[in-house]
Amino acid sequence: MNLFIYQFLLPLLALSTFAFLVTAAILYYKEQKSNYEIAWVYQGNALLNLKRYEEALESYQKAIELNPQFELAWLYRGFALLNLERYSEALESYQKAIELNPQSEIAWVSRGAALLNLERYSEALESYQKAIDINPQSEIAWRNRGFALLNLEKYEEALMSSTNMESPQRF
């Protein structure tokens, strides 16, 4: 019995405790790191408000480097790129945000905005439709959907979309 306890059981306990503590330390480190990701995004937002888009973009890039799964960083990166008129890159950024959270209405609306600027109206329309599916009360989605339809020369539908925008609850 003693042999079992001292040569097998206690070392096993020590090993399990060690594995547990290492895991906890990694989780703590990740949790700490998430503070920095958010700090970079906050800095990026401040720079975005100051219209210092290149610097804002760098901040969002730093946040993404720390955590590539950080959806908000991808979304804001898209805003910075949109303001820099780098629409294709903005589109990629929004695409990534959507991959991470397919239910993000704002990501679909923003994707639509990038596509509108790239004059890819049909795809923009699909994007706005998706945003409306997620939130039928989204005024910006209805309005921009109307704009996409206008560019596709579907005037009646565009008018309906605008009417919806004014009182979306009817639909």
Added chain:
Amino acid sequence: MNLRVAKALFKSFVWIMLTILFGLLQLWLVLGSSLLIRTFNVSYEKIFLDGVLLFFVTAVVTALATDYYFSDRPYPGWAETIMFAFFPFVIIVLFVWLFGICLGREDLDIDIEGLKNVEYAVLFMTFIYAIVVKFIEFFHEENLKK
């Protein structure tokens, strides 16, 4: 040490202290009585070997692991497996084994000292488990507040 870490540490410490206080209230009352009433003697060895502490720590470890599975499960799969499946499993299997051995200690030829050492180790592991799991949980909550 930043404020969030200090807060999370403090909360986890208070959590474990309150759990020990209320979870083992009967034991504290018995021990308190033995100090006040001279004719009432409590054997510490009996407390250890009767498995009173084993039931308490089983409840604590199980509650911590179960709570996690009902939470928003913020940790990656591998960490989840180690922290909330493997480690509690090791502790609980040991409790079952220890309890079985403690029950049959009079019929089996057992080294009581060795058994006590395992029980100390398991109690220590549980204490570490509870304080670390609660710390990580409270720290995560503190981070969500920002």
